[in-house]
Amino acid sequence: MAYVTKATTKGGRNGRAMLDDGGLALAMALPKELGGAGDGHNPEQLFALGYSSCFGQALLVLGKKHGIDAQVAKVTCEVTLNTDGGFSLSAELKVSVPGADKAKVQALVEEAHTVCPYSKATKGNMPVKLTVV
Structure with missing residues (x-):
């Protein structure tokens, strides 16, 4: 532990x-x-803060491997509390890396989504959309 x-x-x-x-x-x-x-x-705000921070760390860990300076990465996590048919959550992670090749950033984001603990916890439990901006 x-x-x-x-x-x-x-x-x-x-x-x-x-x-x-x-x-x-x-x-x-x-x-x-x-x-x-x-x-x-509210809990959704706290979840958004935690997820954006955690995902940003995953980008930092993997950035060099993808040839990207992840220190300048900005991660925005938008969490939605859905109330149709009961309560559920969904999230969108919006990642920008100024000056970086968008295809390289997309590859980095996709790999970060496989190592971030929040991404692992949400996998199969709630929709998470990855967007490179």
């Missing part, structure tokens, strides 16, 4: 979420789009 973290939430989507080590605590709130006040954070 390399790393373990724990978080605890009280009050669900309208409560408070905190890391057990006290390093981060957030007010949670149902988004306005779902009838809430929207005056806090």
Whole structure:
């Protein structure tokens, strides 16, 4: 085992979420789009932050192999909470690498999707679209 973290939430989507080590605590709130006040954070936002960061690290690990300076890569993760027929998630990862060949970036993105822990966790569980911009 390399790393373990724990978080605890009280009050669900309208409560408070905190890391057990006290390093981060957030007010949670149902988004306005779902009838809430929207005056806090929600799980989809946190998932988007984590996935974009994790995927960016996968790009950094593989960038040299693909001849790409992944230090300048920008990863945007758009997470959608779908409410049709029950609740489910979908995501789109938008990757840009200024000055890099788009075909090389596409190959890098596809390989990063095979090593990123978030990509592995979502594989077969939710749709994830990869877009090179």
